[in-house]
Protein backbone atom coordinates (compact mmCIF):
# COMPACT_ATOMS: atom_id res chain seq x y z
CA UNK A 1 0.00 0.00 0.00
CA UNK A 2 2.95 2.32 0.70
CA UNK A 3 4.67 4.59 -1.78
CA UNK A 4 7.50 7.07 -1.73
CA UNK A 5 6.50 10.58 -0.63
CA UNK A 6 5.20 12.44 -3.68
CA UNK A 7 5.99 15.96 -4.89
CA UNK A 8 9.42 15.44 -3.39
CA UNK A 9 10.90 18.30 -5.32
CA UNK A 10 8.51 20.77 -3.72
CA UNK A 11 8.45 19.24 -0.32
CA UNK A 12 10.00 21.00 2.63
CA UNK A 13 12.56 18.79 4.39
CA UNK A 14 10.81 16.85 7.10
CA UNK A 15 13.34 15.93 9.77
CA UNK A 16 11.81 12.64 10.83
CA UNK A 17 9.08 10.39 9.49
CA UNK A 18 5.65 11.55 10.60
CA UNK A 19 2.41 9.60 10.67
CA UNK A 20 -0.48 11.88 9.78
CA UNK A 21 -4.08 11.00 10.58
CA UNK A 22 -6.47 12.42 7.93
CA UNK A 23 -10.13 13.14 8.67
CA UNK A 24 -12.67 13.93 5.92
CA UNK A 25 -16.24 15.00 6.80
CA UNK A 26 -17.08 17.76 4.30
CA UNK A 27 -20.17 16.14 2.81
CA UNK A 28 -21.68 12.63 3.00
CA UNK A 29 -18.61 10.39 3.37
CA UNK A 30 -16.79 9.88 6.66
CA UNK A 31 -13.20 9.09 5.71
CA UNK A 32 -10.20 8.42 7.95
CA UNK A 33 -6.65 7.44 6.92
CA UNK A 34 -3.07 7.29 8.15
CA UNK A 35 -0.29 8.52 5.84
CA UNK A 36 3.37 8.00 6.72
CA UNK A 37 5.71 10.61 5.19
CA UNK A 38 8.22 7.84 4.43
CA UNK A 39 6.24 4.62 4.01
CA UNK A 40 3.18 6.14 2.29
CA UNK A 41 -0.42 5.23 3.00
CA UNK A 42 -0.73 2.87 5.98
CA UNK A 43 -4.51 2.62 6.30
CA UNK A 44 -7.75 4.12 5.07
CA UNK A 45 -11.36 3.47 6.07
CA UNK A 46 -14.58 5.00 4.84
CA UNK A 47 -18.24 5.09 5.69
CA UNK A 48 -20.62 6.34 3.01
CA UNK A 49 -23.93 7.92 4.01
CA UNK A 50 -25.39 7.43 0.54
CA UNK A 51 -28.18 5.13 1.78
CA UNK A 52 -29.21 7.65 4.46
CA UNK A 53 -29.68 10.47 1.96
CA UNK A 54 -31.01 8.44 -0.97
CA UNK A 55 -34.65 8.77 -0.02
CA UNK A 56 -34.34 12.59 0.02
CA UNK A 57 -32.71 12.67 -3.41
CA UNK A 58 -29.73 14.65 -2.10
CA UNK A 59 -27.56 15.31 0.96
CA UNK A 60 -29.46 16.61 4.01
CA UNK A 61 -26.86 18.66 5.97
CA UNK A 62 -28.23 17.98 9.47
CA UNK A 63 -28.43 14.22 8.85
CA UNK A 64 -24.89 14.30 7.46
CA UNK A 65 -23.49 16.03 10.59
CA UNK A 66 -25.23 13.59 12.94
CA UNK A 67 -23.98 10.56 11.07
CA UNK A 68 -20.39 11.87 11.01
CA UNK A 69 -20.68 12.21 14.80
CA UNK A 70 -21.81 8.61 15.09
CA UNK A 71 -19.21 7.11 12.75
CA UNK A 72 -16.07 9.14 13.18
CA UNK A 73 -14.54 7.88 16.42
CA UNK A 74 -15.00 4.15 15.60
CA UNK A 75 -13.43 4.81 12.18
CA UNK A 76 -10.45 6.56 13.78
CA UNK A 77 -9.93 3.53 16.03
CA UNK A 78 -10.18 1.22 13.03
CA UNK A 79 -7.67 3.24 10.98
CA UNK A 80 -5.14 3.44 13.84
CA UNK A 81 -5.46 -0.28 14.41
CA UNK A 82 -5.03 -1.06 10.70
CA UNK A 83 -1.94 1.19 10.62
CA UNK A 84 -0.57 -0.58 13.72
CA UNK A 85 -0.21 2.63 15.74
CA UNK A 86 -1.81 4.01 18.89
CA UNK A 87 -1.56 7.67 18.01
CA UNK A 88 -0.47 9.86 15.13
CA UNK A 89 2.24 12.54 14.99
CA UNK A 90 -0.13 15.09 13.44
CA UNK A 91 -3.84 15.29 12.60
CA UNK A 92 -5.13 16.73 9.31
CA UNK A 93 -8.79 17.55 8.73
CA UNK A 94 -10.89 18.98 5.94
CA UNK A 95 -11.56 22.60 6.86
CA UNK A 96 -13.61 23.48 3.76
CA UNK A 97 -15.19 24.02 1.39
CA UNK A 98 -18.18 21.93 2.44
CA UNK A 99 -21.20 21.73 4.73
CA UNK A 100 -20.26 23.76 7.79
CA UNK A 101 -21.96 21.48 10.35
CA UNK A 102 -20.33 18.40 8.84
CA UNK A 103 -16.93 20.11 8.70
CA UNK A 104 -17.18 21.09 12.37
CA UNK A 105 -17.61 17.45 13.40
CA UNK A 106 -14.32 16.47 11.72
CA UNK A 107 -12.55 19.66 12.82
CA UNK A 108 -13.74 19.21 16.40
CA UNK A 109 -12.52 15.65 16.62
CA UNK A 110 -9.21 16.48 14.90
CA UNK A 111 -8.50 19.29 17.37
CA UNK A 112 -9.57 17.10 20.30
CA UNK A 113 -7.27 14.27 19.26
CA UNK A 114 -4.37 16.66 18.70
CA UNK A 115 -4.93 18.09 22.17
CA UNK A 116 -4.99 14.61 23.73
CA UNK A 117 -1.93 13.43 21.80
CA UNK A 118 -0.04 16.72 22.20
CA UNK A 119 0.52 16.93 18.46
CA UNK A 120 -0.03 19.58 15.76
CA UNK A 121 -3.16 19.89 13.66
CA UNK A 122 -3.36 20.80 9.93
CA UNK A 123 -6.49 22.28 8.31
CA UNK A 124 -6.76 21.03 4.72
CA UNK A 125 -8.58 22.45 1.68
CA UNK A 126 -10.90 19.72 0.36
CA UNK A 127 -10.19 20.49 -3.31
CA UNK A 128 -6.43 20.47 -2.70
CA UNK A 129 -7.01 17.00 -1.27
CA UNK A 130 -8.75 15.93 -4.51
CA UNK A 131 -6.05 17.59 -6.59
CA UNK A 132 -3.26 15.72 -4.77
CA UNK A 133 -5.07 12.35 -4.65
CA UNK A 134 -3.29 10.99 -7.79
CA UNK A 135 -0.06 11.35 -5.80
CA UNK A 136 -1.20 8.40 -3.67
CA UNK A 137 -0.55 6.17 -6.70
CA UNK A 138 2.78 4.73 -7.85
CA UNK A 139 4.71 6.93 -10.35
CA UNK A 140 2.94 10.16 -9.33
CA UNK A 141 2.94 13.29 -11.54
CA UNK A 142 5.37 16.14 -10.84
CA UNK A 143 4.27 19.73 -11.41
CA UNK A 144 3.72 21.68 -13.53
CA UNK A 145 0.51 19.99 -14.63
CA UNK A 146 -3.04 20.85 -15.56
CA UNK A 147 -5.75 19.68 -13.15
CA UNK A 148 -9.40 19.04 -14.00
CA UNK A 149 -11.35 18.91 -10.73
CA UNK A 150 -14.83 17.56 -11.26
CA UNK A 151 -17.11 16.79 -8.34
CA UNK A 152 -20.61 17.40 -7.03
CA UNK A 153 -19.63 20.90 -5.94
CA UNK A 154 -16.87 21.93 -8.35
CA UNK A 155 -15.87 22.05 -11.99
CA UNK A 156 -12.43 23.60 -12.13
CA UNK A 157 -9.48 23.77 -14.49
CA UNK A 158 -6.38 24.64 -12.50
CA UNK A 159 -2.80 25.31 -13.55
CA UNK A 160 -0.68 23.63 -10.87
CA UNK A 161 2.85 25.05 -10.66
CA UNK A 162 3.67 23.44 -7.31
CA UNK A 163 2.14 22.72 -3.93
CA UNK A 164 -0.08 25.68 -3.09
CA UNK A 165 0.71 27.39 -6.41
CA UNK A 166 -2.63 27.19 -8.16
CA UNK A 167 -3.99 29.30 -11.00
CA UNK A 168 -7.69 29.02 -11.71
CA UNK A 169 -8.08 28.82 -15.47
CA UNK A 170 -11.78 28.07 -15.71
CA UNK A 171 -14.80 27.17 -13.63
CA UNK A 172 -18.52 26.62 -14.03
CA UNK A 173 -20.79 29.62 -14.34
CA UNK A 174 -23.70 27.67 -12.86
CA UNK A 175 -24.01 23.97 -11.89
CA UNK A 176 -21.03 21.75 -11.15
CA UNK A 177 -20.80 18.84 -13.57
CA UNK A 178 -21.47 16.22 -10.84
CA UNK A 179 -24.49 18.23 -9.74
CA UNK A 180 -25.71 18.25 -13.38
CA UNK A 181 -25.31 14.44 -13.51
CA UNK A 182 -27.23 14.14 -10.23
CA UNK A 183 -30.06 16.42 -11.42
CA UNK A 184 -30.25 14.69 -14.80
CA UNK A 185 -30.44 11.31 -13.06
CA UNK A 186 -33.23 12.58 -10.83
CA UNK A 187 -35.23 13.75 -13.87
CA UNK A 188 -34.76 10.29 -15.37
CA UNK A 189 -36.06 8.69 -12.18
CA UNK A 190 -32.68 7.22 -11.18
CA UNK A 191 -31.40 6.95 -7.61
CA UNK A 192 -28.96 9.16 -5.73
CA UNK A 193 -26.05 9.71 -6.31
CA UNK A 194 -27.00 10.05 -9.92
CA UNK A 195 -23.63 10.08 -11.67
CA UNK A 196 -22.83 6.35 -11.47
CA UNK A 197 -26.50 5.39 -12.07
CA UNK A 198 -26.74 7.62 -15.14
CA UNK A 199 -23.41 6.34 -16.50
CA UNK A 200 -24.60 2.74 -16.07
CA UNK A 201 -27.90 3.42 -17.87
CA UNK A 202 -26.08 5.30 -20.65
CA UNK A 203 -24.22 2.09 -21.54
CA UNK A 204 -27.53 0.61 -22.72
CA UNK A 205 -28.50 3.63 -24.84
CA UNK A 206 -27.67 5.18 -28.20
CA UNK A 207 -26.09 8.59 -27.66
CA UNK A 208 -26.86 9.65 -31.26
CA UNK A 209 -30.61 9.12 -30.90
CA UNK A 210 -31.03 12.54 -29.28
CA UNK A 211 -29.20 15.79 -29.96
CA UNK A 212 -28.28 17.83 -26.88
CA UNK A 213 -26.22 21.06 -26.76
CA UNK A 214 -22.53 21.22 -25.77
CA UNK A 215 -22.65 24.50 -23.86
CA UNK A 216 -19.72 26.95 -24.08
CA UNK A 217 -17.65 24.77 -26.40
CA UNK A 218 -17.47 27.43 -29.08
CA UNK A 219 -17.04 30.32 -26.66
CA UNK A 220 -13.72 31.97 -25.80
CA UNK A 221 -12.17 31.35 -22.39
CA UNK A 222 -12.13 28.19 -20.33
CA UNK A 223 -15.32 28.41 -18.30
CA UNK A 224 -18.08 25.80 -18.24
CA UNK A 225 -21.87 25.97 -18.05
CA UNK A 226 -24.24 23.07 -17.54
CA UNK A 227 -27.61 24.72 -16.89
CA UNK A 228 -28.52 24.91 -20.62
CA UNK A 229 -27.80 21.23 -21.01
CA UNK A 230 -29.91 20.48 -17.95
CA UNK A 231 -32.84 22.46 -19.41
CA UNK A 232 -32.47 20.70 -22.78
CA UNK A 233 -32.56 17.37 -20.96
CA UNK A 234 -35.67 18.38 -19.05
CA UNK A 235 -37.43 19.26 -22.34
CA UNK A 236 -36.45 15.87 -23.81
CA UNK A 237 -37.79 14.06 -20.73
CA UNK A 238 -41.08 16.00 -20.97
CA UNK A 239 -41.36 15.29 -24.71
CA UNK A 240 -40.75 11.57 -24.20
CA UNK A 241 -43.18 11.51 -21.28
CA UNK A 242 -45.90 13.28 -23.29
CA UNK A 243 -45.42 10.74 -26.08
CA UNK A 244 -45.67 7.89 -23.54
CA UNK A 245 -42.16 6.79 -24.58
CA UNK A 246 -40.03 7.70 -21.55
CA UNK A 247 -39.33 4.12 -20.54
CA UNK A 248 -38.01 3.12 -23.94
CA UNK A 249 -36.10 6.40 -24.46
CA UNK A 250 -34.60 6.69 -20.97
CA UNK A 251 -31.30 5.01 -21.85
CA UNK A 252 -30.90 7.06 -25.06
CA UNK A 253 -31.51 10.29 -23.16
CA UNK A 254 -28.98 9.26 -20.49
CA UNK A 255 -26.40 8.38 -23.16
CA UNK A 256 -26.94 11.67 -25.01
CA UNK A 257 -26.64 13.65 -21.76
CA UNK A 258 -23.46 11.88 -20.72
CA UNK A 259 -21.94 12.40 -24.18
CA UNK A 260 -22.76 16.14 -24.18
CA UNK A 261 -21.42 16.67 -20.63
CA UNK A 262 -18.21 14.71 -21.29
CA UNK A 263 -17.64 16.40 -24.69
CA UNK A 264 -17.86 19.73 -22.89
CA UNK A 265 -15.36 18.67 -20.21
CA UNK A 266 -12.93 17.15 -22.70
CA UNK A 267 -13.17 20.08 -25.16
CA UNK A 268 -12.39 22.65 -22.48
CA UNK A 269 -9.62 20.53 -20.95
CA UNK A 270 -7.86 20.02 -24.28
CA UNK A 271 -8.09 23.76 -24.97
CA UNK A 272 -6.56 24.50 -21.56
CA UNK A 273 -3.83 21.92 -22.17
CA UNK A 274 -2.95 23.57 -25.49
CA UNK A 275 -2.87 27.04 -23.93
CA UNK A 276 -0.80 25.84 -20.98
CA UNK A 277 1.38 23.61 -23.19
CA UNK A 278 0.68 20.93 -20.60
CA UNK A 279 2.09 17.46 -21.07
CA UNK A 280 0.39 16.10 -17.93
CA UNK A 281 -3.23 16.29 -16.86
CA UNK A 282 -4.49 15.26 -13.44
CA UNK A 283 -8.20 14.41 -13.23
CA UNK A 284 -9.73 14.19 -9.76
CA UNK A 285 -13.07 14.38 -7.96
CA UNK A 286 -16.09 12.07 -8.17
CA UNK A 287 -16.80 12.60 -11.89
CA UNK A 288 -13.20 11.51 -12.57
CA UNK A 289 -14.52 7.96 -12.09
CA UNK A 290 -16.58 8.35 -15.30
CA UNK A 291 -15.43 5.76 -17.85
CA UNK A 292 -16.37 7.83 -20.93
CA UNK A 293 -14.38 10.81 -19.65
CA UNK A 294 -11.35 8.57 -19.16
CA UNK A 295 -11.68 6.94 -22.58
CA UNK A 296 -12.12 10.27 -24.40
CA UNK A 297 -9.16 11.93 -22.69
CA UNK A 298 -6.98 8.89 -23.37
CA UNK A 299 -7.97 8.99 -27.06
CA UNK A 300 -7.55 12.73 -27.59
CA UNK A 301 -4.69 13.97 -25.37
CA UNK A 302 -1.09 13.47 -26.50
CA UNK A 303 0.45 13.60 -23.04
CA UNK A 304 -0.23 11.54 -19.94
CA UNK A 305 -3.39 11.62 -17.83
CA UNK A 306 -3.21 10.76 -14.12
CA UNK A 307 -6.11 9.59 -11.98
CA UNK A 308 -6.46 8.44 -8.43
CA UNK A 309 -7.72 4.85 -8.08
CA UNK A 310 -11.56 4.91 -8.28
CA UNK A 311 -12.08 4.80 -4.49
CA UNK A 312 -9.89 7.91 -4.12
CA UNK A 313 -11.78 9.81 -6.88
CA UNK A 314 -14.70 10.34 -4.52
CA UNK A 315 -14.30 11.82 -1.03
CA UNK A 316 -11.92 9.93 1.25
CA UNK A 317 -9.58 10.38 4.21
CA UNK A 318 -6.43 9.28 2.35
CA UNK A 319 -6.26 12.44 0.22
CA UNK A 320 -6.66 14.58 3.34
CA UNK A 321 -3.93 12.68 5.21
CA UNK A 322 -1.61 13.09 2.21
CA UNK A 323 -2.39 16.81 1.75
CA UNK A 324 -1.85 17.25 5.51
CA UNK A 325 1.51 15.48 5.30
CA UNK A 326 2.59 17.78 2.46
CA UNK A 327 1.43 20.80 4.46
CA UNK A 328 2.95 19.90 7.81
CA UNK A 329 4.67 23.28 7.84
CA UNK A 330 1.22 24.84 8.19
CA UNK A 331 0.42 22.76 11.26
CA UNK A 332 -0.36 24.56 14.48
CA UNK A 333 -1.40 23.64 18.01
CA UNK A 334 -5.02 22.59 18.59
CA UNK A 335 -7.21 25.68 18.62
CA UNK A 336 -10.17 27.21 16.91
CA UNK A 337 -11.80 24.92 14.35
CA UNK A 338 -11.56 26.17 10.80
CA UNK A 339 -14.77 25.38 8.89
CA UNK A 340 -15.48 27.23 5.65
CA UNK A 341 -18.46 26.68 3.38
CA UNK A 342 -16.72 28.56 0.56
CA UNK A 343 -12.99 28.77 0.05
CA UNK A 344 -11.38 29.46 -3.36
CA UNK A 345 -8.56 27.05 -4.13
CA UNK A 346 -6.42 29.82 -5.60
CA UNK A 347 -6.48 31.60 -2.22
CA UNK A 348 -4.04 28.94 -0.97
CA UNK A 349 -0.30 29.58 -0.85
CA UNK A 350 2.70 27.25 -0.61
CA UNK A 351 3.33 25.65 2.81
CA UNK A 352 4.92 27.94 5.32
CA UNK A 353 3.28 31.02 3.78
CA UNK A 354 0.06 30.72 5.78
CA UNK A 355 -1.10 28.54 2.94
CA UNK A 356 -4.18 27.08 4.56
CA UNK A 357 -4.85 28.98 7.74
CA UNK A 358 -4.95 32.49 6.28
Ligand code: KG4
Pocket residue numbers: 027150151152153154177178179181182193194195196199285286287288289290291313314315
Ligand atom coordinates in the same frame (compact mmCIF):
# COMPACT_ATOMS: atom_id res chain seq x y z
O1 KG4 B 1 -15.87 14.22 -5.14
P1 KG4 B 1 -17.19 13.69 -4.75
O2 KG4 B 1 -17.26 12.35 -4.09
O3 KG4 B 1 -17.93 14.64 -3.76
C1 KG4 B 1 -17.92 16.01 -3.86
O4 KG4 B 1 -16.96 16.63 -3.34
O5 KG4 B 1 -18.86 16.52 -4.52
O6 KG4 B 1 -18.10 13.70 -6.08
C2 KG4 B 1 -19.41 13.24 -6.09
C3 KG4 B 1 -20.01 13.53 -7.47
C4 KG4 B 1 -21.51 13.25 -7.51
O7 KG4 B 1 -22.15 14.35 -8.15
C5 KG4 B 1 -21.62 11.98 -8.34
O8 KG4 B 1 -22.84 11.87 -9.04
C6 KG4 B 1 -20.45 12.15 -9.29
O9 KG4 B 1 -19.41 12.69 -8.47
N1 KG4 B 1 -19.99 10.86 -9.87
C7 KG4 B 1 -20.05 10.58 -11.19
C8 KG4 B 1 -19.57 9.25 -11.35
N2 KG4 B 1 -19.23 8.78 -10.11
C9 KG4 B 1 -19.49 9.79 -9.22
N3 KG4 B 1 -20.46 11.32 -12.24
C10 KG4 B 1 -20.39 10.76 -13.46
N4 KG4 B 1 -19.96 9.49 -13.69
C11 KG4 B 1 -19.54 8.72 -12.67
N5 KG4 B 1 -19.11 7.47 -12.92
Ligand code: ZN
Pocket residue numbers: 126130151285286314315
Ligand atom coordinates in the same frame (compact mmCIF):
# COMPACT_ATOMS: atom_id res chain seq x y z
ZN1 ZN C 1 -15.10 16.00 -2.93
